[in-house]
Amino acid sequence: MSYKITIDSCGELLNEWKEDERVESVPLTLMVGDESIIDDQTFDQKSFLKKVAECPECPKSACPSPECYMKAYENEAEHIYAVTLSSELSGSYNSAVLGKNLYLEEHPEKKIHVFNSKSASGGESLIAMKIIECENKGLSFEEVISTVDEYIEEMSTFFVLENLETLRKNGRLSRVKALVASALKIKPVMGSTPEGNICQLDQARGMNKAIVKMVNHIGEKGINIQSKTVAITHCNCPERARMLEEAIRERLNPANIVVMDTAGVSSMYANDGGVIVAV
Structure with a gap:
């Protein structure tokens, strides 16, 4: 079965994923003072850290819109997964779920599931790795969800x-x-x-x-x-x-x-x- 994994940009991508069409990052937007920075492949860490250090205000982030997630779900994969940072820390999870629900209204045949990582950063990366492991074993869509949910509950x-x-x-x-x-x-x-x-x-x-x-x-x-x-x-x-x-x-x-x-x-x-x- 073909699959697609969407990870919000709080989760880091392994090098091999950057060239893999089955894994996609959906960017959040970072705000430092009056400047907005898209957290995509153009992100410059050194420049960002300098701006944060010089700005008296706390940097903030804005989650991807439901439309961004809907665009990510628009593909030919049979199993589609989204992994977001913890719903306690960001609205990214709710945005991904809303995008899924809106997309399914027009494409009810699609199989889409959104995982709340209850984590961030490398935790999201580990969840994506677990999804890939399950898919490579040939698990059904429902079995992947069950296995990954159990994995998330054990994560710290x-x-x-x-x-x-x-x-x-x-x-x-x-x-x-x-x-x-x-x-x-x-x-x-x-x-x-x-x-x-x-x-x-x-x-x-x-x-x-x-x-x-x-x-x-x-x-x-x-x-x-x-x-x-x-x-x-x-x-x-x-x-x-x-x-x-x-x-x-x-x-x-x-x-x-x-x-x-x-x-x-x-x-x-x-x-x-x-x-x-x-x-």
């Missing part, structure tokens, strides 16, 4: 931030707390709730100690890691990502690890130096 996402400015600008951290945390080099260890929201799991003085604590939390919360792929995404810090990869491989021994640089939306959330792990 973690991240550590080098820079707390985005949290300060969007009101999640007061200016005083941000200044104190920066002065003491305190790094929060963050994670996802079962519903797909964000929570603080821990904190540590210094990035290396925070990464060690994050790996410990991954070991405690991760389910069947030895048989799974771990996704590491980093924002402009490849050496830190390699260190994290080595720590996870040595401590948790997963079946596979993929490492990717963040695209636009994930760069906005993680900020310069941030690292994200999904498993």
Whole structure:
């Protein structure tokens, strides 16, 4: 059976997907001050991070419209899937579902399903990988949905931030707390709730100690890691990502690890130096 996977641009694309017509990214729009930036293949991470650092306002994002998703669903594939970032963090999921419902009114014969990743970044990439695995095994459309839904329920996402400015600008951290945390080099260890929201799991003085604590939390919360792929995404810090990869491989021994640089939306959330792990 032929298939098509649409991922909103918060999910990173593996290199081989960029040339694969079966995988498509639907871009969100990023706003830095008065400037709008489309999160597509033209995204310039270095320029974006510089603009965010210089802008006193918090960067924002706007989800793809239902029409954008409808256009993505317009193809000859027999099974069509969409993967969006957590519905707790963005309207992308609701937009994808509305686009599906509108498209099915005119094409009721099509098989389309939208997955709420309850995650972001590499978590969405892992879900797309799972869909491809299921399709390659020849599972039916309904079996793919059931298997991937179970996979999502077992997933967890973690991240550590080098820079707390985005949290300060969007009101999640007061200016005083941000200044104190920066002065003491305190790094929060963050994670996802079962519903797909964000929570603080821990904190540590210094990035290396925070990464060690994050790996410990991954070991405690991760389910069947030895048989799974771990996704590491980093924002402009490849050496830190390699260190994290080595720590996870040595401590948790997963079946596979993929490492990717963040695209636009994930760069906005993680900020310069941030690292994200999904498993």
